[in-house]
Amino acid sequence: MIVSLDGYDSTRQHFLKNIDFLRLTNPKKYNELFTVFANYFEKPPSGAFLDPIGCSVENGYLTSDFGYELEVELASALSLQDQNESLNSKASYVSVVQEPVSKQRNTSSNSERNQPENVNNSFSKNVEEDNGSVTSSVKSKKRKNKGSTNRPVVYWFRRDLRLYDNPALFEAASMNVPVILVFLWSESEEDPEGVVAAGGATKLWLHHALNHLDKSISDRYNNRIIYRKTQSCQREILSLIEETGAKALLINDVYEPFLKQRDDKICSELQRKGIECKRFHSYLLHEPGSVSAESVGMRGVGSVTHFMECCRQSDARPIGHPLDYPPTLPKPDQFPSSSSLHDLELAKMPRRKDGSIIDWAAPIVRQWDFGEEGAWKALELFLSEGVRKYEKESCRADHLNTCRISPYLHFGQISPRAVLEEARHMKSPKFLRKLAWRDLSYWLLTLWPDLPSQPTRVHYRDQAWSRDPGHLKAWQRGRTGFPLVDAAMRQLWLEGWINNYLRHVVASFLISYLRLHWVEGYRWFQDTLLDADVAINAMMWQNGGMSGLDQWNFVMHPVDAALTCDPDGAYVRKWCPEIAALPNDFIHQPWKCPPSILRRCGIKLGETYPNRVISDLEGAREQSLTDVVNVRKKHPEFVDRRTGNDLVPLPDGLCVPVITRKEFKYKLHHPEAKDNPHTAVLRGYRSRKRDEAIAFANERDFMASAMNESVKLTERRLKATQYEAL
Numbered sequence: 116m117i118v119s120l121d122g123y124d125s126t127r128q129h130f131l132k133n134i135d136f137l138r139l140t141n142p143k144k145y146n147e148l149f150t151v152f153a154n155y156f157e158k159p160p161s162g163a164f165l166d167p168i169g170c171s172v173e174n175g176y177l178t179s180d181f182g183y184e185l186e187v188e189l190a191s192a193l194s195l196q197d198q199n200e201s202l203n204s205k206a207s208y209v210s211v212v213q214e215p216v217s218k219q220r221n222t223s224s225n226s227e228r229n230q231p232e233n234v235n236n237s238f239s240k241n242v243e244e245d246n247g248s249v250t251s252s253v254k255s256k257k258r259k260n261k262g263s264t265n266r267p268v269v270y271w272f273r274r275d276l277r278l279y280d281n282p283a284l285f286e287a288a289s290m291n292v293p294v295i296l297v298f299l300w301s302e303s304e305e306d307p308e309g310v311v312a313a314g315g316a317t318k319l320w321l322h323h324a325l326n327h328l329d330k331s332i333s334d335r336y337n338n339r340i341i342y343r344k345t346q347s348c349q350r351e352i353l354s355l356i357e358e359t360g361a362k363a364l365l366i367n368d369v370y371e372p373f374l375k376q377r378d379d380k381i382c383s384e385l386q387r388k389g390i391e392c393k394r395f396h397s398y399l400l401h402e403p404g405s406v407s408a409e410s411v412g413m414r415g416v417g418s419v420t421h422f423m424e425c426c427r428q429s430d431a432r433p434i435g436h437p438l439d440y441p442p443t444l445p446k447p448d449q450f451p452s453s454s455s456l457h458d459l460e461l462a463k464m465p466r467r468k469d470g471s472i473i474d475w476a477a478p479i480v481r482q483w484d485f486g487e488e489g490a491w492k493a494l495e496l497f498l499s500e501g502v503r504k505y506e507k508e509s510c511r512a513d514h515l516n517t518c519r520i521s522p523y524l525h526f527g528q529i530s531p532r533a534v535l536e537e538a539r540h541m542k543s544p545k546f547l548r549k550l551a552w553r554d555l556s557y558w559l560l561t562l563w564p565d566l567p568s569q570p571t572r573v574h575y576r577d578q579a580w581s582r583d584p585g586h587l588k589a590w591q592r593g594r595t596g597f598p599l600v601d602a603a604m605r606q607l608w609l610e611g612w613i614n615n616y617l618r619h620v621v622a623s624f625l626i627s628y629l630r631l632h633w634v635e636g637y638r639w640f641q642d643t644l645l646d647a648d649v650a651i652n653a654m655m656w657q658n659g660g661m662s663g664l665d666q667w668n669f670v671m672h673p674v675d676a677a678l679t680c681d682p683d684g685a686y687v688r689k690w691c692p693e694i695a696a697l698p699n700d701f702i703h704q705p706w707k708c709p710p711s712i713l714r715r716c717g718i719k720l721g722e723t724y725p726n727r728v729i730s731d732l733e734g735a736r737e738q739s740l741t742d743v744v745n746v747r748k749k750h751p752e753f754v755d756r757r758t759g760n761d762l763v764p765l766p767d768g769l770c771v772p773v774i775t776r777k778e779f780k781y782k783l784h785h786p787e788a789k790d791n792p793h794t795a796v797l798r799g800y801r802s803r804k805r806d807e808a809i810a811f812a813n814e815r816d817f818m819a820s821a822m823n824e825s826v827k828l829t830e831r832r833l834k835a836t837q838y839e840a841l
C-alpha cells in the first residue's frame with residue numbers, strides 16, 4: 116500500500132528511516148516491517164545503514180548487542196555468502212538458511228563427508244595463488260603421481276591447534292610424505308613491546324592446549340609435536356628444514372600485522388631457497404586483505420554493519436564447508452631434536468621469596484577443558500541450551516547463556532567456519548553477528564596497527580585521565596566496593612573469563628567513573644583473559660574508551676546494570692561471599708543497607724567488604740563527559756562542522772566523519788546545561804518496588820535506632836537519679 120501511495124523509489128529510500136523510531140519502542144513490529152520491506156525490495160539501499168547521522172548506524176551497536184533488535188537479514192548475509200555463491204546467485208539480505216546442518220562432527224577419519232573433493236573454499240585461497248594448486252584431492256593425487264620424493268614437509272602449528280577443519284594440516288596429510296609437526300615459541304616475536312600479546316593467562320592456555328593436542332596426535336596418528344624455544348622463528352624454520360631435508364613448509368596464516376610481516380619474510384626467504392611455502396587461510400571467516408570498502412565507502416567504518424556490507428560487496432571467495440580430520444599424518448623416520456613442552460615455560464608460576472610457588476592457575480585449570488574436544492562440548496552445550504536465550508538474555512551473569520568458546524577460537528581449537536556451519540541453522544543472528552565482529556577487529560587492526568595503544572580518533576590523545584593508582588588496583592583486585600564490578604573482576608582473575616556484558620560493565624566503570632585510561636583496561640585484560648586477543652580487545656577498549664571508531668553509545672551504571680544481569684544477586688553472592696548474607700534489596704548496593712541489617716549479616720563496610728572507591732558517581736561521570744568535550748573543543752579541526760561528528764584520519768590520510776555519541780555533541784554546545792537529554796547511562800532494569808523497600812528499611816532502621824537511643828537515654832537518666840538518691 117505504501118508503495119502505491121508513495122512510489123517505489125521513495126519507499127525504498129525512506130521507509131526504513133520512517134520506521135526507525137520503532138527499533139527501541141516496538142522492536143517486534145520493527146522487525147516485522149523490516150522483513151516485509153526486505154522481502155519486497157530484496158536489498159535495502161546501503162545508505163540506510165551508512166548514514167552517519169541517522170539512527171540506523173548510531174543505534175546499531177547498542178541495539179544489536181543488547182538484543183533489542185535483530186536485523187536478521189544482515190546477520191544472515193554474512194553466513195550466506197558461500198551458500199548463495201554456490202547457488203550462483205547474489206547474496207541476499209532476506210534468504211533464510213534452510214539447509215540442514217550436520218548434527219555431529221564425523222569423528223571417523225575415513226568418512227566421505229567434508230573430504231576436500233567438493234570444497235571450493237576461501238580457506239585455501241593462498242595455496243591457489245602461491246602454488247597454483249587447489250584443495251581438490253583429484254589434483255593432489257596428480258601431484259603425488261608426479262614423482263614426489265619421500266622428503267618430509269614441515270607443518271608449523273601456531274593459532275590453529277586443532278585437527279578438525281585444518282586446511283594446512285589436511286594439505287600436509289594429502290602430500291603423502293612424512294609430516295614434521297612443529298611448535299615454536301618466540302616470546303619477543305609473539306609479544307612486541309607495549310602490545311601485551313602474550314599475557315599470563317593466554318600462555319597458560321597455550322601450554323595446556325598444546326599438551327592436549329600432542330596427546331591427540333600421538334593417539335590418532337602415532338606422530339608428535341617438536342617443540343623449540345627461539346629468538347627467531349625464521350632461523351629455527353630454516354635450520355629445521357635444512358636438518359630434515361624437508362621440501363615444504365605449511366602454515367595457516369595469522370593476521371596480527373607484526374606476525375604477518377614475520378611470516379611474509381620467512382616465506383619469501385624459503386622461496387628464495389627453492390623451498391615451497393604453502394599458506395592457508397582459516398583463522399577468520401574473511402581474510403582482512405580480501406575485504407574492500409571501495410564500493411561501500413568509509414562512512415560508518417568501524418561498525419559491524421558497515422563491515423558486513425563491505426564483505427558482501429567484496430569479491431571474497433565462499434567460506435566453504437569444514438574439512439574432516441586428516442586421514443594420516445605419517446611420522447618421519449627420525450624425529451628432529453625437541454625441547455619438552457615444559458621447557459617453553461608457558462605455564463611457569465612465580466615464586467615467593469621463601470621459594471614456595473604462587474599457583475594462580477589452579478582455579479583456572481580446574482574450570483576448563485583445554486583440548487579441541489572442550490571447544491566442541493562448549494559449542495554443543497550452547498546450541499542445545501544457551502542459544503535459545505542468547506538473543507534476549509546473553510547479558511545474564513547468573514546463567515551461562517553464551518557459548519564460552521572464545522579461548523578456543525583464539526587458539527584455533529575450533530575454526531570459525533565450523534562454528535558457523537553448526538550454528539547457522541539455529542537462527543540466532545546475534546550470535547552469527549559476533550563472528551562478524553571478530554573478523555571486523557582483525558580488519559581494523561590491519562588498517563590501524565597501533566590500535567592497542569593509539570587513539571583512532573587522534574585528537575583524543577589529549578584527553579585528561581585520572582592516574583589514581585589506588586583506584587586501578589582496587590579495580591584489578593575486585594575491591595571497588597561496587598559488588599557487581601568486584602564480582603566480575605574476581606571471576607576474571609579466578610576463571611580467566613567473563614561474559615561480554617560484564618566486560619562492558621567493568622570497562623564502563625574504569626573509563627567513565629574512575630576515569631582511568633582505557634589502555635590500563637586493555638593491558639589488564641590482555642594479562643588476565645584466557646581469550647586475550649590483541650585485535651578484539653583493542654577494538655573493544657578503544658570503543659569503550661571513546662577514541663575508537665564505533666564509540667559505545669552507552670555507559671553501564673554499576674548498580675542498574677546489576678539489576679539487569681543479576682536480579683537476585685546470585686552472581687554477586689558467588690564471587691563476593693563476604694556480603695552473601697545481605698538481602699536481595701541490598702546485595703548490589705550495601706552502602707544503602709541499614710546498620711542493623713549489616714550488623715546482623717556480620718558485615719562491616721570498610722573492614723569485611725570495602726567502602727566504595729567513589730561515592731559521587733554522577734559527579735565522576737560528569738567530569739568524564741567534560742574531559743571529552745574539552746578535547747573536542749581543543750581540536751575543532753577534527754569535528755565535522757555540519758554534523759558535529761568526530762573526524763578520523765584514514766590510513767590514506769583522508770578524514771572521514773564517524774558516529775559520535777549524542778551526549779558529547781550536546782554538551783559541546785550546552786556546556787552549562789545541568790541535564791543532558793542524550794545521557795548515555797543505561798538505566799537497566801529499575802525496580803521502584805526495590806527502591807521503596809530500601810527506603811522503608813532505612814526509615815524503619817532509623818526509627819528503631821532512634822527509639823533504641825531514647826530508651827537507653829532514659830535508662831541512663833534513671834540510673835543517674837538512682838545514684839543521686841543514694
Ligand SMILES: Cc1cc2nc3c(=O)[nH]c(=O)nc-3n(C[C@H](O)[C@H](O)[C@H](O)COP(=O)(O)OP(=O)(O)OC[C@H]3O[C@@H](n4cnc5c(N)ncnc54)[C@H](O)[C@@H]3O)c2cc1C
Nearest residue numbers: 517518519520521549552553614615618646647648652655
Ligand atoms: C572491553 C572488552 C574486551 C574484550 N576483549 C576480548 C578479547 O580479548 N578476546 C575475545 O575473544 N573477546 C573479547 N571481547 C568480546 C567478548 O566479550 C568475548 O568474545 C565474549 O565474551 C566471549 O564469550 P563467548 O565465547 O561466550 O561469546 P559469545 O557471545 O558466545 O560469542 C561467540 C564468539 O564471537 C566472538 N565475539 C563475541 N563478541 C565479540 C566482540 N564484541 N568482538 C569480537 N568478537 C566477538 C568471540 O570469538 C566469541 O567467542 C571483549 C569485549 C569487551 C567489552
